[in-house]
Amino acid sequence: MNNNIYDILKERGFIAQVSDEDALRRMLGGNPITFYVGFDSTATSLHAGSLVPIMVMKHLQQAGHRPIAIVGGGTTMVGDPSGKTEMRKMLSEEAIRKNGQTIQAQLDRYLHFDGKKSLALDNADWLLPLNYVEFLREIGRHFSVNRMLAAEAYKMRLEKGLSFIEFNYQLLQSYDYLTLFQKYGCSLQMGGDDQWGNILAGTDLIRRVEGAKVEAMTFPLLTTASGAKMGKTAYGTIWLDSGLLKPYDFYQYWVNCDDLDVGRFLKLYTFLELAEIKELQALKGSDIRKAKQALAYEATSITHGEKAAKEAQASASTAFGTGEGKPGRDLEAMPATTISRERLTGGINPAELFTEVGLSSSRGEAKRLIKQGGLYVNDKQIRSLNQQLNEADLTPNGILLRAGKKKYHRIIVDL
RNA sequence: GGGCAGGUACCAAAGUGGACAAAUGGGGCGGGCUGUAAACCCGCAGCGGUAACGCUUCGGAGGUUCGAAUCCUUCCCUGCCCA
Secondary structure, X not given: OOOOHHHHHHHHOOXXXXXXXXXXXXXXXXXXXXXXXXXXXXXXXXXXXXXXXXXXXXXXXXXXXXXXXXXXXXXXHOOOOOOXXXXXXXXXXXXXXXHHHHHHHHHHHHHXXXXXOOEEEEOHHHHOOOOHHHHHHXXXXXXXXXXXHXXXXXXXXXXXXXXXXXXXXXXXXXXXXXXXXXXXXXXXXXXXXXXXXXXXXXXXXXXXXXXOXXXXXXXXXXXXXXXXEOXXXXXXXXXXXXXXXXXXXXXXXXXXXXXXXXXXXXXXXXXXOHHHHHHHHHOOHHHHHHHHHHHHHHHHHHHHOHHHXXXXXXXXXXXXXXXOOOOOOOOOOOOEEEEOHHHXXXXXXXXXXXXXXXXXXXXXXXXXXXXXXXXXXXXXXXXXXXXXXXXXXXXXXXXXXXXXXXXXXXXXXXX
16 A cells, blocks of 8 residues: 555655645556645755755655756745744845756756756746736735735744735745646645645635646654754754765764654655664664664765765764774865965964864864863864974874864875 | 834843943853763853953944943834824
8 A cells, every 4th residue: 555655755754734635645646747846046055954855856756756846036036934033135136046056956966857857947937027017916816915914924924024025925936836837737836844825825826717726745844853953063054065065074964863863864864665764763772873874874875976975984984983093084075274384394373273274263262172172183182272283293194183073174284 | 104112142132331241041162971872961152362461342323421232313224003
C-alpha cells in the first residue's frame, strides 16, 4: 500500500496540511501531474531551510510528476508579510533579479530543468507587466478583505502594522497559481506551512475563475530540537552553494545535529529507505554518531555530489576519527590567508592576526578569548597576551590558527 | 489632517539629569564535562589599551547644562484612537 508517493511523503514527515487528502493521494498515485513551489528571491543563495521543498520536489519528480520551480522575481518586489513581525527591507530590482538567477541555477542541480519535464520560471515575467486597474477588476474582485484580515498569518501584523503593498502579496501569489494552472495545467502548489493561507487563496481563485479544483499542501516549518531555525548556526548560514559554504562544513552541520533530530532528519533529508532509517534510529549512546554520519553523508551527497561527500567524510574522520592527537584537518578546505615573511619575522601580535583573518571580530574580543583560553596556535593554547608569533611557529603547513573548538584558519607565509 | 503612545545593544525589555558602556531575559561566544550531541557548571560581553585610562554609542540634527539615553527645539519613523 505504500507505493503511493503521497503516503511516502506523509510517513517521512513532509506534510503539514493538505487541502483534500483523498483527492491528492489519488492524483499523486495516478497520471503525472504538474506541481509547483515558489522560492523567494530575498537571499543571494538558498540555504538548508529550502531543502525540505527541494526534497519533496525530488520525491515527486522521481515518482514521475512534473515540477515547476518559481523564482519570485515579481512577488519579492512586494514582500510576503505572512508570519513576519516586520516589513521586510525593500530590495532593488537588480538585486532581486540576480538572486533569482543564482537560485535557479542552484535548483537546477537538484531538479535538472529541461524546459519540458522540469521547469524553472520567474513570476516577474507575468507579474511585472500587469496593468493595475485590469488586475483589480479581474483578480482583485475575488478577494475578500474581511477574510484576509481574519487570517492567522496577518494577526501579528495587524498589531504592528501592515502596509498596503504587502497586503497585496497574497493576490500576486494566487495569480501565480492561476497562471500556472492556465498555462501548464499545474494542479498542486506546495510551500512552507506559513504559506498555507496564500496557497489556499490560490486554489480559491482558480475555483472562482476557472471553476476547477486544484490542491494545496504545506510542509511543516522545521526547527531543530533546541528550537533553532533550520540552516542557521553559530558559524553562519548553511548555504547550499559550495562557494559560500564548503561541502566539508555542510557535512559537519549534519554530523553536529542534535541527537533528537537524527531520525527526523534522515527521513527528510536523505533518500534512504525507511527500514534502513529505522535501524539507524535504533542506535543508542555514542553509536548515534553512526546515524549522524550516514545523515551527513547522504545529505552532502544530494547537495554537493557523491565525490564531495566522500571527501568530506574522509576529512572528518581524519580530524575527529578514533585516533588520538590532532592530525590534519582538511587543510585544503580550510580558509587561508597569506602573509609576508617579513611580517612574521618582526613578530605578530596574535590578537591582531586572529582579528585580521576573521576568527575574532575585534582585538578586544581576541584578547578576551586569549584570557579565557580559547585561542590556539598550531593547537597550542595561547597563554599570555604578550605572546608574539614568529618564525618559530611556522610549520610545513603554515601556521594553524584556531578559535574555540571548531573554527580554524590557516596562515600561509610568503617566501 | 487631529489626539495619544513610542523609537535603547543581535532580539525583547529596563533606565527618565551624574554612581550608564547602559539592569534583566533570550540568543551568542569561550572554558569544563561529553559522543564533533543534548543537558548541566563556570566565565565573557562597544572599540582601543596588559592595565590605569581614553574614544564612540541609546531614531537623525541642533540646543540647555560643569555633566544628557534621560530636559528643550526640530526633523524622520512606528503603533493606537478619531477623521
